[in-house]
Amino acid sequence: MKKRMFFTLLGCLIIFGGVFGYKAWVARMTEQAMSNQPAPVHTVSATEAAVTTWKPVISAVGSLTAVRGVDITAEIDGRVTAVEVDDGAVVEEGQVLVELDADGLRAELRGAQAEARLAELELERQRRLRQQNANSESDVDRAQSQLEQARARVDAVRASLDKKTIRAPFAGRIGIINVDRGQYLDIGAGVVTLQTLDPINVDFNVPQQELSRIEAGQPVRARVDAWGNETFTGQITAISPKVEQSTRNVAVRARIGNPEGRLRPGMFVQTAVQLPQESDVVTLPQTAITYNPYGDSVFLVNETQTEGGETQLTVERKFVQTGASRGDQVQVTQGVEPGQRVVTSGQIKLRNGSKVKIDNTPEPTNDPSPELGNQ
Structure with missing residues (x-):
């Protein structure tokens, strides 16, 4: 009985040993086959780091306000006998808007x-x-x-x-009339809003440390979401003489031409004050930077020679320091020199020493000025 059990166990060990041995042999042969295959060549896009002249800007957010704007109300009570203008009409100073009995x-x-x-x-x-x-x-x-x-x-x-005759106190565009003929108005009842739209004010705040860099007359660019990437130009007209204690910001007002009336009071606006200084910076497309908690990096493209004398492109990961960004471009303050080729797409499949070929169709966007203030 014991002899039979011994041979049974021995047979099982031989079978399992053969199976595991075969699997180990297959794995080793596969590894050898893979190691003998040439490294894959990855297709990427690339560009050269360029030196660009940037004019510094001070960016801020603010709102549009009318140069002159008022909500017209009834100064005396009475019944409306006539409405002399239509909603949204452009009126002159002194023009009759509403008549009361x-x-x-x-x-x-x-x-x-x-x-x-x-x-x-x-x-x-x-x-x-x-x-x-x-x-x-x-x-x-x-x-x-x-x-x-x-x-x-x-x-x-x-x-x-x-x-009893409600007139326009100044020239401008009226809004929606809130009264109808035959309606009785109490003193102070709202009639219509009147706004002067051309030009229009842009009110925004800048940090107190920027106070020495701004002054009246400096050019300002503004953009509102309603008109996409279109920018409107004007200039600073006034700077508040005091700093707000709660925010340590300084109120600034600029004035922008608005002949077509597309800008309206109350709109949220992004502004950029264009400063006169200029500086040369090394820039790359935003897509070239790989952002990580342990540091930002790029892949530099290097040329190497194969044993057959052919030129082979390989990549090298390089950690960089970045600065300000404008549009599709970002400033690189350290890690990349002008003229070095940098991978702009396809980084996810790369590692140090990976072989690449460059195909820039389509080429990643590298516009320095789709965003406000970068033109």
């Missing part, structure tokens, strides 16, 4: 004018009596006072009557 005030004005005329006649009579020494000086003074009061009453009624 003024019949009662017109009647009151006629009564006040009659009282003023009567006071004038009374004053003339008192003066004649005074010349005849038939009254006292106080009677003349009293008549003079009554005339002045009557005239003041006329002026007050005329002022109220004038408020």
Whole structure:
């Protein structure tokens, strides 16, 4: 019994040993076959590091405000008898917008004018009596006072009557009219907004450390999401004389031409103050940089000679330090020299010493100025 079990175990060991041995032999032969194969050549795109002249800018975000803007309200109550303009109309200074019912005030004005005329006649009579020494000086003074009061009453009624006609206080574009004919308006009720759109102000803040670099008259570029990458140009008109204690920022106002009225008050805007200085920097496309927590790197393309004398391109990973970015370009402050070729796409399959071939169709974007302020 024991002898039979011994031979059974021996047979199992021989079988398992053969299986594992065969697998080890196959693995070794596969490894040898793979090691004898040539390293794959990876297709990448590449470009040369270039020296570019950049003008420094101060970027900020802000909002558009009208040079002149007001929400027109009713200064006196009354019923609307006429709306003289359409929504969104361009109006001139003094143009009539809305008329309120003024019949009662017109009647009151006629009564006040009659009282003023009567006071004038009374004053003339008192003066004649005074010349005849038939009254006292106080009677003349009293008549003079009554005339002045009557005239003041006329002026007050005329002022109220004038408020029944709501006019544009300045030229500009009105918004949506909030009243209808026949509607009764209380004092202070909103009628319509009026904004001067050309030119238009851009209000933004810059950090206090940038205060020495900005001044009135410097060019400013602005962009709003509504018009994509289109930029609008203007210049700084005012800088606040104080620094906000809560943010340590300085308020800046620029003015931009807006003849077509495409920019509207309240729009969010990205701005860039163009500074006069210039600097030469080494730049690469953004896609050339591999960003990692342990450091940013690029793959440099080197030329090597094979045993047969052929030129072979290989890559070398190089850690770099980057600076400011503009559009599709990023500044490289250390690690890459001008003229060195750098891989711009296909890095994920590369390692040190990998063989590559360059195919720049299509070529990665390398526009320095799709973003605001980089033109």
